Amino acid sequence: DVKVTQSSRYLVKRTGEKVFLECVQDMDHENMFWYRQDPGLGLRLIYFSYDVKMKEKGDIPEGYSVSREKKERFSLILESASTNQTSMYLCASSTPQGGRNTEAFFGQGTRLTVV
């Protein structure tokens, strides 16, 4: 089974802290994604990566950065956490179009609270 693992299920950080959310997948997927989920807003794409060291901005990249030094790991970084970044964060991975498994596989989510 494909497994996408996020380092924390719950996280509480202080305003201004630098926050790292880690995501690891074990299926050698090229694509990895970070989403933010808020009530009534569905899932919004923050950043995605098609390959190691490659990244592209999603719909709401402001206040975030990412790092992908290894194929299996995709990190989301909040440079200076703010209260409006309190949310659920979901990591996902997938194979490129044309592969058998075209859907995204998700981690269990990290609920981040910034106080």
Added chain:
Amino acid sequence: AQTVTQSQPEMSVQEAETVTLSCTYDTSESDYYLFWYKQPPSRQMILVIRQEAYKQQNATENRFSVNFQKAAKSFSLKISDSQLGDAAMYFCAYRNNAGKSTFGDGTTLTVKP
């Protein structure tokens, strides 16, 4: 840019009955994938069903089936013989050829015993 609209924030169904969740999308592309995901209280997103846009036949997975109307850009999910374990938030998603997915806002499904 693609958009995905789920017009029903909440739906409820009696156990063993059938319910249909609506989804419409907007795109200028001809080749894409559509998905329904389920997110139970555990928060783990689970794939329910997928549909390739080039396939005319509607996808079916056990009690779950879709009504894919490509010209109308509509992709509804039908759940037959609803079970208590079907209670969750359901997301409709569009995936383009570049692998980027766009999600709807979700529909919360309640199953009444």
